[in-house]
Amino acid sequence: MSERPTDNDERPTEKRETPTLLPVATPARTRAAVAELVRPQRRLALGALTVMVASTAVGLLVQPLLGRIVDLAADRGSAAADAITTTALLLVAVAVAQGVSTGFGLSLISRLGETTLARLRERFVERALGLPLERVEKAGAGDLTARVTADVSLIADAVRSALPEFARSLLTIVLTFGALAVLDWRFLLAALVAVPIQVVTARWYVARAVPLYARQRVAGSAQQQQLLDTVGGGSTVRSFRLEREHTERVTERSGSLVALMMQGVRLVLGFYSRLHVAEYLGLAAILATGCWMVDAGLASIGTATAAALYFHSLFAPVNAALVLLDDAQSATAGLARLVGVTDLPPAQAPARPAATGEVDVIVRGVGHSYRPGHPVLSGVDLTVRAGERVALVGASGAGKTTLARLVAGIQQPAEGTVLVGGVPPAELGAAGAGRTIALLTQETHVFAGPLADDLRLARADATDDELRSALQQVDALDWAEALPEGLRTVVGDGGHRLDGAQTQALALARLVLADPPLVILDEATAEAGSAGARALEKAVARAVDGRTALIVAHRLSQAATADRIVVMDTGRIVETGTHDELKAARGPYAALWDAWSDTRSPGAS
Incomplete structure (x- = not known):
């Protein structure tokens, strides 16, 4: 009677419902959320803008200084040589x-952004941790995982x-156009020849990129969810011979994502080709205007040179700004997905106070x-008295985990209805239920972190003596103190690895x-071997002593020690009583016990 519960434990052969994904914010709401986040840092934002404007303005002195050198070189006088030296020194100072x-301005912008x-991130994590698990499961773990990993990254x-x-x-871009106007308004008009093509290109790109990147994010979530289902539920997939079906699902989801990625590549290539047309048309217009103005005596060669250099210097920032639309649209799609979660209403405050003493559990007419x-459950009635320890047993898919x-x-x-201490669990609120x-x-x-910190997740103010007492109660103190640094030993990722039995302890x-x-144990000793399971079963008995306990039993030996055993089959309770009573009744439990006992052998689990 060995089984592993998964999300599909009660329905392994059924197809999943279409996930109800977590919401995505509208563009307007996304912009408003960013403004709300930046508002407390208005001074930092203003300071960054001021420094960057000053830095860019200083940099725009390079082109007229180079134009000045051209004009001085054309004079070919001795005074011109000295002036060229002075101008060159000014160029160094400007640089x-x-x-x-x-560097200072970019550091301020980076500080603002970080x-x-x-x-x-803090707002997202706070709201995500407060989401009802049912809501997360309906969306699929892949949806939330993709948002907190790929989107945040x-x-x-x-x-x-x-x-x-x-x-x-x-x-x-803005200040360079201003500098062209200062040189001569006709140079500005010539430079503006490229603008309509760039604007049309940007609008063309954005109109296609925004929905495309949004679809890519959704497709990525769907692929990740399918991989989680297939790999995480590997034992169930193999048990029901669903390997081919799940492989086809993974292939289908991956193919959809690849098709969307290739569509994005084609979109970017079209974007670049249009930008190049704008660049060369604009430069041709500037050069033609400069030649005409110099020939007409309206501008010097140096001024025309400065105008051409100004426009040429626009190639990099204009292309960078437009190309960054690619990153911006992708990041905006991810940002909308984060804001969609942060905008979810917070968990309601508990309508009733949490129970502080012993509680009972009453289940009446429950179907699900x-x-x-x-149906996974049909007409289930069950009462667990305060302080009673009840074991749920039955074949896989009987409805134990769902109950x-x-x-x-x-x-x-x-x-x-389900009542815990006379109150529906939903009305306790997250904190009260906890x-x-x-x-x-x-x-x-x-x-990841010291073992003592891991334990204090349950009670932050626990003393070291209380930590040791809790470990002693579940027979874990000896191995905990035998760790390299005792309770200060770093465990988890990057630290000392605990085995399955130690983790459950x-x-x-x-x-x-x-x-x-109230304690609910769902296959809590399933990961341990036989020897470890027996030790854990004793630890479980001590940990739940004096509490109301509902135990989904992995091993019938654990069920046999319960105050009462409830046998489930196809979503209904078919038998209830003590171990001895049910064995004597020669009903479903006795059949399970006999089959389980026959499979037992030294070292078997």
Whole structure:
């Protein structure tokens, strides 16, 4: 009677519903959210803008100084040679001043961007952690995972590279057009020949890039979700011979993403080709205007040279600004997905206070399904008395995990009522439910850091003696103190690796520290071997002593020690009683016990 629960534990052969993805913010709301994040840093933003304007203005002195050198060289006098030297020194001074001011300005912009990004991350994590697990599961773990990894990484790259470069390029463009007007308004008109093509190109690109990148993000989430389902549920996939179906799904999702990526490549190539046409038309217009003005005596050769250099210097910033639209559109799509989560309403405050003493569990007429017409639970009635330890047993797909999740408040029943201490779990709120109910599964996470800090996640003010007492209660103190630095040993990623039994013992010690009145264990000893499982079963018994406990039993030996056993089959309770009573009744439980006992052998799990 060995089974591994997965998200599909109750419905392994059914097709999934289409995920209800988490919301994506509109462009207007995304802009408003950015403004809200930047508003507290108005002074920093103004300072960065001022420094960058000054730096760009200083840099624009290079072209007229070079034009001056051209005019002086044309005079060929001795005085001209001295003037050229002086002008060259001015060019050096301009280069130094621009370099220093640009570095300072870019550092201010980077600081502004990083601070804003940090605030966005904090808001996103806060809201994501407050989402009901049912909402996250409906969207699929891949959706939230893609937002917190790929989207955040994309935005971070944009903030660190694209944002400073875009700001610098935009200022250069605006001030360079102003400098052309100062030289002569006719040079400005000639330069503007390229603008209509650039504007049309930008509009053409944005109109196609925004929806394309949004579809790419969604396709990436779908691919990631499918990979998580296929790899994470590998045992179930193999058990039901679904390898070919899941491989086809992965191929289909990956093919859709590749097609969208290639569409993006073609879009970018068309974008570049249009930009090149604009550049050469504009430069031709400037050169023709300069030749005409010099020939007509309206401008010197140096002035015409400065105008041509000004326009040529626009190639890099204009192209950079327009090319950065590629990064900007991709980052904007990711930003909209983050803002969509941060705009979700916060969890409601608990309508009723959390239970502080012993609690009972009452389940009345509960029915539940993951898709219409395919019930997982039907007419379930169950009462767990305060302080009672009840084990749920049954074949895979019987409905045990679903019932446990409904009692834990992770999901709401489609029919009937679930009461914990007389209160529906949903009405306790996230904080109240956390103080009242503890759910332990086989998937326990070890957070990176000292073991003591990991334990204090359950109770931040716990003393070292209380940590040791909790470990002692679950028979984990000996191995914990035997670690290289005892409770100060760094565990988790990059630290000391704990085995499956130790990880579950750590979860049980957290449970003791949290001290909730109701404990729900869903296959909590499934990852351990036989010897480790027996030790964990004893630790579980001590950890839940004095609490109301609902245990989804992985091993019937664990169920046999419960105060009462509830046998489930196809979503219904078919038998209930003590181990001895059910064995004597020779019903479904006795058949399960006999089959389980026959498969037992030394070292078997």
